[in-house]
Amino acid sequence: xxxxxxxxxxxxxxxxxxxxxxxxxxxxxxxxxxxxxxxxxxxxxxxxxxxxxxxxxxxxxxxxxxxxxxxxxxxxxxxxxxxxxxxxxxxxxxxxxxxxxxxxxxxxxxxxxxxxxxxxxxxxxxxxxxxxxxxxxxxxxxxxxxxxxxxxxxxxxxxxxxxxxxx
Amino acid sequence: xxxxxxxxxxxxxxxxxxxxxxxxxxxxxxxxxxxxxxxxxxxxxxxxxxxxxxxxxxxxxxxxxxxxxxxxxxxxxxxxxxxxxxxxxxxxxx
Numbered sequence: 001x002x003x004x005x006x007x008x009x010x011x012x013x014x015x016x017x018x019x020x021x022x023x024x025x026x027x028x029x030x031x032x033x034x035x036x037x038x039x040x041x042x043x044x045x046x047x048x049x050x051x052x053x054x055x056x057x058x059x060x061x062x063x064x065x066x067x068x069x070x071x072x073x074x075x076x077x078x079x080x081x082x083x084x085x086x087x088x089x090x091x092x093x094x095x096x097x098x099x100x101x102x103x104x105x106x107x108x109x110x111x112x113x114x115x116x117x118x119x120x121x122x123x124x125x126x127x128x129x130x131x132x133x134x135x136x137x138x139x140x141x142x143x144x145x146x147x148x149x150x151x152x153x154x155x156x157x158x159x160x161x162x163x164x165x166x167x
Numbered sequence: 168x169x170x171x172x173x174x175x176x177x178x179x180x181x182x183x184x185x186x187x188x189x190x191x192x193x194x195x196x197x198x199x200x201x202x203x204x205x206x207x208x209x210x211x212x213x214x215x216x217x218x219x220x221x222x223x224x225x226x227x228x229x230x231x232x233x234x235x236x237x238x239x240x241x242x243x244x245x246x247x248x249x250x251x252x253x254x255x256x257x258x259x260x261x
Contacts, residue, residue: 126258129254129257129258133250133254136250137230137247137250140230140231140246141227141230144230144231146199148231149198149199149230149231150199150205152231152232152246153197153198153205153231153232153233153244154208156231156232156233156244156245156246156249157208157209157212157232157233157244158212160212160242160244162242162244
């Protein structure tokens with residue numbers, strides 16, 4: 001061994017040194033260190049779990065938000081549809097009422113026109129009658145001779161059935 | 168001025184009699200002046216008017232015939248009256 005340049009005493013001392021170092025390291029360094037590592041590992045695991053839970057919760061909330069959004073959209077669409085339906089009904093009702101009113105006005109106007117037309121006809125007839133009377137009067141006045149007047153007078157008196165009541 | 172009541176009464180009586188006499192008169196309105204004969208014929212038609220006073224009047228608007236008025240009654244025997252009756256009848260027909 002000495003030929004190889006290895007000092008046995010040194011080697012043994014190194015070995016003892018290493019043994020001691022190993023023992024001390026294991027007792028006073030490795031354990032707390034390992035414990036610390038374990039703690040950190042556990043902490044990491046806990047954090048991982050918390051993160052997963054948070055992610056899960058976030059996913060749930062997102063899903064809920066999406067669901068609520070969809071429901072809100074559905075509700076909105078329903079409300080719009082109902083409003084359109086109501087507006088359409090109101091529009092139809094207004095149109096119907098307007099048509100009725102128009103028809104009533106038309107009938108009333110027609111009746112009025114008819115009445116006015118009849119009145120005009122009546123007035124016209126009255127005027128024609130009046131005019132005819134005037135023409136006949138004038139004609140008779142111009143045409144009747146004294147002889148004719150006498151004959152007519154005689155005839156009128158003869159045909160009279162009237163009487164006077166004398167008290 | 169005070170009026171004698173007796174005179175007032177006489178005046179009243181006189182006026183009443185005058186009005187009565189006027190109302191007792193017969194008024195004959197004709198389209199032309201009637202002769203006595205024609206007038207007699209007219210009055211012959213209404214014997215109830217015998218003995219009454221007659222006033223005549225001419226109104227050419229009557230065209231022909233006569234209108235006799237006695238008190239409140241009027242008998243229209245004129246041609247104009249006949250035309251008016253005809254007009255009324257035609258009006259009524261409408």
